[in-house]
Amino acid sequence: MTDRRRRFEAEALVHLDAAYNLARWLARSPAEADDVVQDALVKAYRGFDALKGEARPWLLAIVRNCFYTARARQKREPRVGDDEERLAEMPDETTVGPLAAAIRDQEAATLAAALGRLAPEYREVLVLREIEDLSYREIADVAGVPIGTVMSRLARARAALARIHGGEDGVR
Amino acid sequence: MACAESLRVHALIDGELDAAEEAALARHLEGCAECRSLKAKLESLGSALKSDLPRHAPDAALRARLAALLDAEDRVAARVPVRSARPAYWWGAASGALAASLLAVALLVTTGRSADDGVERDVLAAHLRALVSGRAIDVESSDRHTVKPWFQGHVDVSPPVADFASDGFTLVGGRIDYVDGHRAAVVVYRHNAHVIDVFAWRDAGGGAERAASRNGYRLLRWHAGDLAFCAVSDTAESELRNLERLIRATLPADSRE
Numbered sequence: 449m450t451d452r453r454r455r456f457e458a459e460a461l462v463h464l465d466a467a468y469n470l471a472r473w474l475a476r477s478p479a480e481a482d483d484v485v486q487d488a489l490v491k492a493y494r495g496f497d498a499l500k501g502e503a504r505p506w507l508l509a510i511v512r513n514c515f516y517t518a519r520a521r522q523k524r525e526p527r528v529g530d531d532e533e534r535l536a537e538m539p540d541e542t543t544v545g546p547l548a549a550a551i552r553d554q555e556a557a558t559l560a561a562a563l564g565r566l567a568p569e570y571r572e573v574l575v576l577r578e579i580e581d582l583s584y585r586e587i588a589d590v591a592g593v594p595i596g597t598v599m600s601r602l603a604r605a606r607a608a609l610a611r612i613h614g615g616e617d618g619v620r
Numbered sequence: 621m622a623c624a625e626s627l628r629v630h631a632l633i634d635g636e637l638d639a640a641e642e643a644a645l646a647r648h649l650e651g652c653a654e655c656r657s658l659k660a661k662l663e664s665l666g667s668a669l670k671s672d673l674p675r676h677a678p679d680a681a682l683r684a685r686l687a688a689l690l691d692a693e694d695r696v697a698a699r700v701p702v703r704s705a706r707p708a709y710w711w712g713a714a715s716g717a718l719a720a721s722l723l724a725v726a727l728l729v730t731t732g733r734s735a736d737d738g739v740e741r742d743v744l745a746a747h748l749r750a751l752v753s754g755r756a757i758d759v760e761s762s763d764r765h766t767v768k769p770w771f772q773g774h775v776d777v778s779p780p781v782a783d784f785a786s787d788g789f790t791l792v793g794g795r796i797d798y799v800d801g802h803r804a805a806v807v808v809y810r811h812n813a814h815v816i817d818v819f820a821w822r823d824a825g826g827g828a829e830r831a832a833s834r835n836g837y838r839l840l841r842w843h844a845g846d847l848a849f850c851a852v853s854d855t856a857e858s859e860l861r862n863l864e865r866l867i868r869a870t871l872p873a874d875s876r877e
Contacts, residue, residue, distance in 0.1 A: 450694060464686070465677055472676035479765070482682050486769045489686050493693050494773070556672035563673065577634065578669045584636050599627045606630070610665050 456496050459503045461489075466504060466580050467511045473575045474515045474568055488514040505582065505589045512572060512590055519568075555613070562612040563605075570605040573598055623654045633662045685766040692759035692770055696796065739800050739850060740832050740839050746797040746806075747817045747837070747852045756815060757793035757808050767794040771805045777847060779805045779820035780870040789816070789863050799850070809863065816853040816863060823848035831857055840864060844871055 468485050475481040488511040499506055563571055569591070576582045576590060587602075588595045628645050631637050637645065649656050678686075750756040759770040768781040774796050783791035788811055795806040797819065804821035824846040832839045840860040841850045849867070851860045 453690065453694060456690075461686075464683075465675070468678040468682070469676045481676070482685075482765060483769055485678065485682065486685060486689055486766070487772055490689050490693060490770070490773060493690055555668070559668060559672045560674070574669075575673075578666070579673055579675050584631075584634065599630060602634075603627055603630050606662065606665060609669070610661055613665050613668050614661055 456493055460492055460507050463504045463507050467507050470508055470575060471511050473571060484515045484518060505586045508590045558612055562609050566605055566608060570601050573601045574605040577602055623652055625655055626658055629655050629658050633666060688761055688766055689770055695758050742799045743819050743850045743852050744834055744837055758795045760793040762791045770794055775803045775805045777805050777820055777822050779807055780867050781807055782870050784866045787866055811855055811859060814853050814855040816851055819850045820847050822846060844868060
């Protein structure tokens with residue numbers, strides 16, 4: 449194994465779980481997430497020498513770019529399954545509960561489904577904040593937007609989910 | 621209408637405020653019922669999200685494919701230090717017996733010239749170089765989900781990649797090679813004892829299907845969409861046509877011709 453490969457594995461590949469989780473929440477299927485992650489990891493490896501600073505937001509930014517690039521390519525080559533259909537299929541993709549699921553699992557599934565229905569630019573900030581525990585600064589770096597935009601997107605995403613979680617009034 | 625301080629309540633929940641900001645917000649909360657309510661809702665939502673949202677993890681199959689992709693990157697990096705438009709490094713890198721066999725190949729190939737535009741010569745030379753060097757494959761996998769994304773970034777084409785094992789053509793991997801000065805994606809199949817390379821490169825020009833035979837090797841060229849294809853092997857021409865038919869069947873209907 450080359451020295452460069454070893455460094456890549458120690459610094460970047462250790463964040464594979466975070467990379468996959470983001471891809472999986474953005475993508476509409478596990479297969480699409482796999483493709484995004486593979487594309488991203490190869491790009492990351494090629495561009496590894498240019499990495500300065502933190503590897504995790506850097507890698508997540510590449511994952512994110514790969515997702516949007518692939519999505520844009522699909523838009524140019526339209527196929528069955530537009531956004532309306534995605535809304536309908538999303539709960540099945542993200543829910544895990546068996547039939548015996550209790551009410552609590554039902555709510556979890558509902559929340560996950562609601563997150564799946566958010567536009568990706570809202571979904572990603574919420575996933576990065578709530579699941580990956582990134583700071584505003586890191587999320588801003590990943591998404592390539594100012595911190596103020598991260599804050600407003602996060603607030604809107606939470607407001608949408610709170611309507612599901614806490615009843616109709618939610619948060620504003 | 622949300623209170624102007626509402627984003628600060630989010631920031632408080634997210635641990636983004638320093639001590640002075642926290643103190644200022646605490647004073648604001650005392651007098652603002654809306655923000656107190658928001659804070660309570662965010663705390664409740666936050667704990668629900670933390671416990672309810674699954675963190676998806678990559679499975680073993682994906683990890684294995686990633687390792688294979690990185691291995692392929694290492695092999696390409698070792699072979700192609702810079703993006704080179706011509707395969708000159710092959711000749712520079714060749715030494716001893718390898719050089720001798722390459723020379724023999726080159727002689728055979730060039731003496732067999734016919735009316736084609738050089739593509740067939742390039743394809744056959746590349747095929748033989750790969751066989752002789754034992755580097756027929758950069759990314760080795762029978763999984764199209766490994767081979768197909770590997771091509772992205774290495775070449776500007778995304779050729780059809782599929783495993784036709786049930787029809788006797790087993791996908792074994794992919795490689796980058798050069799045809800007529802262009803980078804081509806090469807999908808490598810095994811058919812009985814034969815290795816079949818299917819080259820694909822961007823060429824919107826089109827052209828008639830053409831079969832050729834050179835030095836005991838069969839070549840079959842066709843166009844589909846904006847891609848030019850050339851399959852090469854020492855198997856029978858009818859087998860190349862079978863493979864062509866299978867590959868065409870994977871393409872969208874409007875680009876099969």
